[in-house]
Amino acid sequence: MEFSSAEPFKGEGCLSKEKNLYITFVLGGPGSGKGTQCAKIVENFGYTHLSAGELLRQEIASNSEDGVMILDMIKEGKIVPSEVTVKLIQKGMESCDNGKFLIDGFPRNEENRTAFEQIIGAEPNIVLFFDCPEEEMIKRVLNRNEGRVDDNIETIRKRLKVFAASHYPVIDYYSKKGKLCKIDAIGTEDEIFERVRPVFAACEGVQ
Ligand SMILES: Nc1ncnc2c1ncn2[C@@H]1O[C@H](COP(=O)(O)OP(=O)(O)OP(=O)(O)O)[C@@H](O)[C@H]1O
Numbered sequence: 001m002e003f004s005s006a007e008p009f010k011g012e013g014c015l016s017k018e019k020n021l022y023i024t025f026v027l028g029g030p031g032s033g034k035g036t037q038c039a040k041i042v043e044n045f046g047y048t049h050l051s052a053g054e055l056l057r058q059e060i061a062s063n064s065e066d067g068v069m070i071l072d073m074i075k076e077g078k079i080v081p082s083e084v085t086v087k088l089i090q091k092g093m094e095s096c097d098n099g100k101f102l103i104d105g106f107p108r109n110e111e112n113r114t115a116f117e118q119i120i121g122a123e124p125n126i127v128l129f130f131d132c133p134e135e136e137m138i139k140r141v142l143n144r145n146e147g148r149v150d151d152n153i154e155t156i157r158k159r160l161k162v163f164a165a166s167h168y169p170v171i172d173y174y175s176k177k178g179k180l181c182k183i184d185a186i187g188t189e190d191e192i193f194e195r196v197r198p199v200f201a202a203c204e205g206v207q
Pocket residue numbers: 028029030031032033034035036037053105140141143144145185186187188189192
């Protein structure tokens with residue numbers, strides 16, 4: 001574990017002027033268990049969970065202007081232009097009184113990361129990275145059964161390629177800032193949560 005930053009962020013962005021922000025980025029490949037562990041963090045530590053993928057799927061469902069473009073990108077496992085995703089995250093953050101956010105599946109690449117800094121004007125306090133072998137991720141996604149258009153072997157392979165090609169610079173960036181907390185994502189859901197729990201328990205005292 002190599003994180004140090006439990007202080008609230010007070011930056012120049014519109015959100016950070018209004019309230020103390022405690023932001024956790026939750027990273028990991030498709031099926032690594034990000035959403036599953038976020039639900040447990042919400043239950044135990046009272047964070048607001050914003051999944052970038054879920055916000056994009058809601059945008060498709062709402063028949064918005066960008067919906068068709070987003071659907072095409074998701075079917076191909078590609079990363080949606082950052083401005084679109086960050087604006088959705090911003091809306092989610094603004095509609096919430098609570099300043100404690102889990103931002104799941106974001107940033108996926110360096111463009112995502114810098115767009116968040118520019119538009120939101122804030123940085124994460126902690127970056128969780130669920131480290132999971134590819135074969136396990138494939139198995140979990142194929143068993144998920146939630147009717148997602150991208151949960152098929154062809155798209156999973158594309159998502160894994162995109163993940164392998166783009167996540168490392170983000171991880172490396174936060175590692176150098178002492179914000180990265182790498183979690184071994186093999187084990188039962190409860191076993192993994194016992195690895196996650198101390199990260200948030202350590203922050204409780206300072207919030
Ligand atoms: N530790 C685990 N062991 C076995 N199955 C798991 C574990 N954690 C999660 N799962 C299951 O694996 C599937 C994928 O988990 P989850 O949706 O949390 O992953 P994710 O990282 O959010 O994936 P995506 O990036 O595709 O949204 C789900 O069906 C979930 O119930």
